[in-house]
Every structure is written in C-alpha cells, then in structure tokens.
Amino acid sequence: MKTAPKLILGILTMLLMMLVAFGIGAYRGFMEEKLQVDLVLGSLSDVMNTRIEMANNLLTVAKRHLPQDDELVLKIRQDIQDLSGESLRQKAQANERLDYNSALLLKKLEALDSVKADSRDYSYVTGYLPRGFEQSAQWADAGLYNSAARKYNNELQGTLNGKAAMLLGVPLAELFEGGQAP
Numbered sequence: 001m002k003t004a005p006k007l008i009l010g011i012l013t014m015l016l017m018m019l020v021a022f023g024i025g026a027y028r029g030f031m032e033e034k035l036q037v038d039l040v041l042g043s044l045s046d047v048m049n050t051r052i053e054m055a056n057n058l059l060t061v062a063k064r065h066l067p068q069d070d071e072l073v074l075k076i077r078q079d080i081q082d083l084s085g086e087s088l089r090q091k092a093q094a095n096e097r098l099d100y101n102s103a104l105l106l107k108k109l110e111a112l113d114s115v116k117a118d119s120r121d122y123s124y125v126t127g128y129l130p131r132g133f134e135q136s137a138q139w140a141d142a143g144l145y146n147s148a149a150r151k152y153n154n155e156l157q158g159t160l161n162g163k164a165a166m167l168l169g170v171p172l173a174e175l176f177e178g179g180q181a182p
Contacts, residue, residue: 003038006055006074015102017105019036022131022161025161025165026161026162026165026168026170027164027165027168027170028165028170029150029161030156030161030162030165030167030170031165031170033152033155033156034152034170034171034173036148036152037106037145037148037149037152037173038120038173039104040144040148040149041088041145041149041173041176043145044142044145044176045127047059047136048083048095050136051083051095051133051136051137052080052083052096053119054102054129054132054133055076055079055080055083055098055102055112055138056080057075057124057129057130057132058102058105058135059073059076059080060103061109061124061125061129062076062109063120064114064118064121065109065112065114065115065121066108066109070100072104072105072108073102073105073118074116075097076098076101076102079094079101081094082094082097083095083098083133087174088174088175088176088177088178088179089174089177091176092142092177098128099133099137102129103133105129106109106125106129106130106133109121110125110140112125118179127168142177145176146175146176146177148171148173149174149176150175152173153172156170156172157172
C-alpha cells in the first residue's frame with residue numbers, strides 16, 4: 001500500500017515535467033518564428049528611413065522657395081515625425097500621407113518661378129525626388145512583411161502550442177497597415 005502514493009506522486013511529477021517541457025518548447029519555437037518576422041520588418045524599417053531622407057531632401061528644397069509655415073511643409077514634417085514613431089500602424093498611415101503630401105508639394109514647387117530659375121532645384125523637383133519617392137514607395141510594399149506576420153499570428157492564435165506560447169508572453173506581430181491618405 002505504500003507504493004500507491006509514490007506511484008501517484010511519480011505520475012504527477014512526470015505530468016508536470018511534460019507540461020513544463022511543452023511550455024518551454026512552445027515558447028522557444030514561437031519566439032524563433034517571431035524573430036524571423038522581425039527580420040523582415042527590419043528591411044521594411046530601412047526603407048522607411050530612406051523615405052524619411054527623401055522627405056528631408058524635399059523639405060530642404062522647399063525651404064529655399066516657400067515659407068516655413070507653408071501647410072504642405074508642415075504636413076511633411078509631421079509625416080517624418082510619425083514615420084519615426086513606434087507604432088507600425090502610425091508608420092503605415094504616415095507613409096501613405098507622405099506619398100500624398102510629397103506629390104502635392106512637388107507639384108507646387110515645380111510651378112514656382114523661383115524653382116524654375118534654379119536649375120539644380122528644378123532637377124530635384126522634376127527628376128530626382130519624384131523618382132526617389134516612387135522607388136521607395138515600391139520598396140515600401142509591406143506585402144511580404146504583412147504576409148509573414150499574418151501567418152505567424154494565425155499559427156500563434158490557432159494552435160495549442162501557440163496559445164501556450166501566448167500565455168507565456170510571446171507577442172502577436174503588429175501589421176503594417178494604415179488607413180486612407182491623406
């Protein structure tokens with residue numbers, strides 16, 4: 001009769017160890033997947049930094065031809081600030097607004113006589129900057145990142161391992177989605 005309590009204790013200990021091993025495996029596995037999603041996000045962040053540089057170049061040209069309190073100049077400054085923010089949603093919205101606002105500011109600058117008279121600024125406004133914004137907008141296509149993030153989130157939320165990992169603190173991946181510009 002003395003072996004029954006030891007047997008029960010042994011079974012409970014084994015079940016506890018299996019539960020701990022399951023939790024550790026779930027946590028490690030999903031954290032590794034989250035790191036892979038974050039690597040894709042890193043390349044998207046590099047593109048956002050390029051877009052910030054392009055916007056700053058646009059503001060440099062605008063500074064020579066427009067007052068600093070010009071509405072579009074102020075909007076682009078805000079877009080730059082929001083692109084530097086923490087939230088991916090905020091960055092995605094700022095990215096869409098930057099596309100819209102930079103196109104408007106480029107058209108406005110292109111029409112100014114002072115820009116037309118300055119060959120360097122005119123080439124920036126009609127060539128370099130529009131192409132740069134267009135190329136960086138293509139690079140900023142968040143489809144690859146959002147696809148990886150959605151797949152990860154679906155697995156995390158849709159499997160027993162994923163639910164255990166979430167209970168242990170593994171986060172969902174934030175999507176890079178904004179609203180509608182402007």
